[in-house]
Amino acid sequence: MKPLALFGGTFDPIHIGHLSVAWEASELLDAEVRLMPANVPPHRPPPTASATQRVDMLRAALRWQSRLTLDTRELERGGPSYTVDTLDEFRREFPDRSLMLLLGADAFAGLRSWHRWRELFNVAHLGVINRPGIEACIPVELERAVASRRTDDPQVIRTQPAGRVIELAVTPLEVSATRIRDLLAAGRDPRYLLPAGLFEDPALLAPYRLGPVG
């Protein structure tokens, strides 16, 4: 069975940075990748779009391909989305499968603020995606915790169920949801920073536009 890689985020909104890195990670690892929108990210301000709106955007973005899929379990569970709880749930569902948490280098650098972060390695590998334009300095304590877990061999990820850390060199794309929200709020039209599906229905991007929908 292929490894299962989970890519969590706010996806407020989903953009080409998310999609491209998830796609390339899937190719590099020959893994199934699920995009998993978070309900209430414990360490972040609430999203601009509602959970339903973010899911509608994800569905529109993921049409016409099958490599990347959507998993809404964190939204269905309600309450804060602690990744470690979600990974435990996946582990119960797939006792022997290689599981991976995919995250951008900025998210990885902040891992120590996550709930029960050391336990993540018991249930999954970590796939760290390079992300340009963001200063992601890895704290010494984190590096110490992961040094012996590092590998650069995708085969190790495929054959072990959890516990390793791999850096995934993907095409760098300096795109963020913050920048896209700012552009939309300023009345701009970031057409090629977002997947085409998001422009098919004006209601999808309406949460970010300050003026009347046009």
Ligand code: ATP
């Ligand atoms: P915001 O600007 O609102 O903080 P974001 O663009 O960082 O949003 P999130 O939904 O918070 O998007 O990110 C989900 C995951 O995707 C995180 O692990 C983040 O590091 C990663 N990510 C987002 N954009 C990129 C990108 N352009 N390149 C690599 N990783 C990315």
